[in-house]
Amino acid sequence: MKEHVHDAARRAREAAAVLALATRADKDAALIAMAEALVQSTGRILEANDADVAAARADGTPENVIDRLALDEGRVTSFAQGVRDVAALPDPVGEVVRGSTLPNGLELRQIRVPMGVIGMIYEGRPNVTADAAAICLKAGNASLLRGSRSAARSNAVIVEIMREAVAATGLPADVVQAISAEDRSTATHLMQARGLVDLVIPRGGAGLIRTVVEESTVPVIETGTGNVHVYVDADADLDMALDIVINSKTHRTSVCNAAESLLVHKAVADEFLPRVVAALREHGVVIHGDPAFMAVDPAVQAVTEEAYATEFLASEISARVVGSVDDAIAHIRRYSSGHTEAIVTRSLEAAHRFTRGVDSAAVMVNASTRFTDGGEFGFGAEIGISTQKLHARGPMGLQEMTTTTYIVTGDGQVR
Amino acid sequence: MKEHVHDAARRAREAAAVLALATRADKDAALIAMAEALVQSTGRILEANDADVAAARADGTPENVIDRLALDEGRVTSFAQGVRDVAALPDPVGEVVRGSTLPNGLELRQIRVPMGVIGMIYEGRPNVTADAAAICLKAGNASLLRGSRSAARSNAVIVEIMREAVAATGLPADVVQAISAEDRSTATHLMQARGLVDLVIPRGGAGLIRTVVEESTVPVIETGTGNVHVYVDADADLDMALDIVINSKTHRTSVCNAAESLLVHKAVADEFLPRVVAALREHGVVIHGDPAFMAVDPAVQAVTEEAYATEFLASEISARVVGSVDDAIAHIRRYSSGHTEAIVTRSLEAAHRFTRGVDSAAVMVNASTRFTDGGEFGFGAEIGISTQKLHARGPMGLQEMTTTTYIVTGDGQVR
Structure with a gap:
């Protein structure tokens, strides 16, 4: 041979x-x-x-x-x-x-x-x-x-x-x-x-x-391994955040640019967690969450280290509340495969810190992670996504x- | 450890x-x-x-x-x-x-x-x-x-x-x-x-x-393996060719951009071979040549396949007469490590054919192979030469x- x-x-x-x-x-x-x-x-x-x-x-x-x-x-x-x-x-x-x-x-x-x-x-x-x-x-x-x-x-x-x-x-x-x-x-x-x-x-x-x-x-x-994160910042527009989380997770679950993990700033957790948990469950997404997420809905399963590190490629997501944009960056640097991360925020400072702090092939500010794609980027053809x-x-x-x-x-x- | x-x-x-x-x-x-x-x-x-x-x-x-x-x-x-x-x-x-x-x-x-x-x-x-x-x-x-x-x-x-x-x-x-x-x-x-x-x-x-x-x-x-060729074309300025061959081979022999092999078009062999052999020997360079080179000077050793493939990093060179620019390209594609090649010619067509035909990191037209260098290229610093x-x-x-x-x-x- x-x-x-x-x-x-x-x-x-x-x-x-x-x-x-x-x-x-x-x-x-x-x-x-x-x-x-x-x-x-x-x-x-x-x-x-x-x-x-x-x-x-x-x-x-x-x-x-x-x-x-x-x-x-x-x-x-x-x-x-x-x-x-x-x-x-x-x-x-x-x-x-x-x-x-x-x-x-x-x-x-x-x-x-x-x-x-x-x-x-x-x-x-x-x-x-x-x-x-x-x-x-x-x-x-x-x-x-x-x-x-x-x-x-x-x-x-x-x-x-x-x-x-x-x-x-x-x-x-x-x-x-x-x-x-x-x-x-x-x-x-x-x-x-x-x-x-x-x-x-x-x-x-x-x-x-x-x-x-x-x-x-x-x-x-x-190519193509995507443990992709969406971080919802303290200064996020929460309606936009909900759209972006749902689109990133559920638009197509089997692709490498689908979201696999959700991080939410503690300042907006009380308001955002019930909304996002309800919307994800409505879309049939299984949530592996930290205690804050578990407190919202008994259907949320306890998250594990392994879940944080997993590219589900399915209707599952890991979820965690973080104390700051730096905590979000630290989590992503630890678990991400370096494909795509997104931040939802109205704060220029948070966006700047996030885009410079994470170490991934693509970083979205106020946009779905699903846009990391040769066709969407206007390249006309794509032979794969390098990680x-x-x-x-x-x-x-x-x-x-x-x-x-x-x-x-x-x-x-x-x- | x-x-x-x-x-x-x-x-x-x-x-x-x-x-x-x-x-x-x-x-x-x-x-x-x-x-x-x-x-x-x-x-x-x-x-x-x-x-x-x-x-x-x-x-x-x-x-x-x-x-x-x-x-x-x-x-x-x-x-x-x-x-x-x-x-x-x-x-x-x-x-x-x-x-x-x-x-x-x-x-x-x-x-x-x-x-x-x-x-x-x-x-x-x-x-x-x-x-x-x-x-x-x-x-x-x-x-x-x-x-x-x-x-x-x-x-x-x-x-x-x-x-x-x-x-x-x-x-x-x-x-x-x-x-x-x-x-x-x-x-x-x-x-x-x-x-x-x-x-x-x-x-x-x-x-x-x-x-x-x-x-x-x-x-x-x-980085850095250089089986580097100089090709002297039928249309070469032979004075220039002599300068470039000698500089490429002898300016510093232990470096990766030094020439290791000389190819000469048959049309200029009669005139150029005696001159280049004499000049190389004057610089103490041992020549591994084909029969045409051997006929010029008994000190020229018979070239081998191995010599064509060798990066000498020393005062030695392999040498061969070729029938055309295409023959030179074919020889280089076969033996080169893809570092640097040079052509000496006044013909735009030969230069174009050579630069497109060889498959190396740098191609010199009427210049010494010694110029493949981050400092010479104006990069200010160099961490190595990728091959x-x-x-x-x-x-x-x-x-x-x-x-x-x-x-x-x-x-x-x-x-």
């Missing part, structure tokens, strides 16, 4: 060298061809997907996992449109990041160039296959796509269709390759193909991400899929 | 949280105090350094290693001045990288913030201790400095002096800490303190860097020691 993965990576490197010299027009033509082919081949894709779904059902896979796996005409049209949308975005490659003329006359320019070969290791959803291939290609990178075994037939067909479409426009088909998911070891070989693969991005549950971070010798960008500090932090778009190089032009300068 | 390292990292995290809120004025005051204290304590530093040098001599350490270890008044003054220079640089923290107002009225700003805790693992030179501490501090980061055992006494005294100076200005002393080098395992514990340390930067030989890359679970920036593509590529200054965060300000927006 190692040779299978490394051979694919070598072909990807060669294809990436060609792709790096392609113009934006070349790349957009390939993307549009991919989108059209995906739509035209919807029948083939759904046939393969039906087989994946049937096999998953036969294995007793839970229905919520089946739902992520299953495609229909609408979902295919939607990810094909996603590929077309990527074509419409500006090309990050060639952007001059900075430049200057040095005292000795050397002209220095730092410009964006493709990373090279990007490995994606992901679970469930077959739409990630098209998304990831498109974003990598637009930024001039070859992609090695290692999806889950459960979606293997769907992914194989989607990749085959995209490769044919790319090749028909004159770019090498090997800019997009599927890595077999039959054997668990292919993921390991992919993340240890140092020198052949420039970057690995895991997308999936906490277990997958931890494995990749621990086992990879290729540089990794960690690490190196290279990319927060929603990652096309720029984050590039590196830079320094071009230095002289007329014979020596030292 | 693990607890020793992790306790230091925890103290560093607390200190970093305070440092993150410090103003530029606070940080510059600490840096200037550090610089003054280093100069005033030159006697103490040299005493400790004498003991390190004596112990190294007793161990039979080679003189070139002793030379890197040994300090004198001039060297102390020089690294103290380096600390002062860092104080004079602009503060990268708080810089707005991008910003926009989203359609729903949310105000989005991406701003530079400190990384947090940075671990440095380095060899030989005690000046790195002061350099690294200053650069980390200016960018708002706490540093954990793990130097070599041979410099342990010098490093301990330098760190102690800096800590006292920092504390006297009111910032926590724990923004600068030495990690004991008595035991090899402290380096391992440092690079595996995931969640406590945000970034590890190894500085030293290829062996050290490989170990850190393979064993670290903390994100790493790889990886993630986060930082090429010389790293203060900006590269920061990450970013998104601050999103609204008036109650929900999704």
Whole structure:
């Protein structure tokens, strides 16, 4: 299996060298061809997907996992449109990041160039296959796509269709390759193909991400773990606070930017706790609260250290009353995964202290945590949300899929 | 030892949280105090350094290693001045990288913030201790400095002096800490303190860097391996080419931006090879050449695959005649470590093809490879030269020691 993965990576490197010299027009033509082919081949894709779904059902896979796996005409049209949308975005490659003329006359320019070969290791959803291939290609990178075994037939067909479409426009088909998911070891070989693969991005549950971070010798960008907090300050507009807490927690519970923990300043606890507890319960949210929350409603369960540290991804929330904005910051610094935090306040001082004090990829002031998203941020495409500090932090778009190089032009300068 | 390292990292995290809120004025005051204290304590530093040098001599350490270890008044003054220079640089923290107002009225700003805790693992030179501490501090980061055992006494005294100076200005002393080098395992514990340390930067030989890359679970920036090429094109000004080859190879052989390999277009081989071989030999450079080079001078040794792949860091060079700029690019893509390459040419087309075709951190057009350097690039300070593509590529200054965060300000927006 190692040779299978490394051979694919070598072909990807060669294809990436060609792709790096392609113009934006070349790349957009390939993307549009991919989108059209995906739509035209919807029948083939759904046939393969039906087989994946049937096999998953036969294995007793839970229905919520089946739902992520299953495609229909609408979902295919939607990810094909996603590929077309990527074509419409500006090309990050060639952007001059900075430049200057040095005292000795050397002209220095730092410009964006493709990373090279990007490995994606992901679970469930077959739409990630098209998304990831498109974003990598637009930024001039070859992609090695290692999806889950459960979606293997769907992914194989989607990749085959995209490769044919790319090749028909004159770019090498090997800019997009599927890595077999039959054997668990292919993921390991992919993340240890140092020198052949420039970057690995895991997308999936906490277990997958931890494995990749621990086992990879290729540089990794960690994505998507969100133990997200909303802090309601002493100076909060409590109607706004209620809206933001409910939206952050209940708009969609299974996503990484959903709130998992609520902190309330003691000065507004008497007024706010009964309101927020009632509203959360009305939305079916289980509350793990401190004694102040428990005193409001007997349905509030006693919070534990573990609950404070948990990303529920479900209709559950931990809740605590804090003595000050600094106490809120200290709690967040201790338990947060560094994804997104929100403060609701009318105080400029509290907002300033909070935004500077927490250490997370995104900080919302008087807005729902659900806005941490490449689409909402206007990036046009998103390949994941980085929760690490190196290279990319927060929603990652096309720029984050590039590196830079320094071009230095002289007329014979020596030292 | 693990607890020793992790306790230091925890103290560093607390200190970093305070440092993150410090103003530029606070940080510059600490840096200037550090610089003054280093100069005033030159006697103490040299005493400790004498003991390190004596112990190294007793161990039979080679003189070139002793030379890197040994300090004198001039060297102390020089690294103290380096600390002062860092104080004079602009503060990268708080810089707005991008910003926009989203359609729903949310105000989005991406701003530079400190990384947090940075671990440095380095060899030989005690000046790195002061350099690294200053650069980390200016960018708002706490540093954990793990130097070599041979410099342990010098490093301990330098760190102690800096800590006292920092504390006297009111910032926590724990923004600068030495990690004991008595035991090899402290380096391992440092690079595996995931969640406590945000970034590890190894500085030293290829062996050290490989170990850190393979064993670290903390994100790493790889530095400094330079298998650097100079390509003399068919359209080169051969006088300029000779200057650039000689300067790139011989100005300083032990540094990562020194040339290690020479490629010459066949069209100018007859004229250029005798000149460059004579000049290199005059500078005492051993040439590992292909048959064309060997035909020029019997002293040219037969080149091997291994020689093409070697970073000599000495008065040796591999040399080959190539058929085209594309052949030169293919050779470089195969053997280069991705640090720096140079082309000498009068042809705009060749320059364009070369700069786009090679895949390295810096590409020189008609200039010596020795210019790949934070000081030469005008960054004012350099913590190393990254040869990886993630986060930082090429010389790293203060900006590269920061990450970013998104601050999103609204008036109650929900999704």
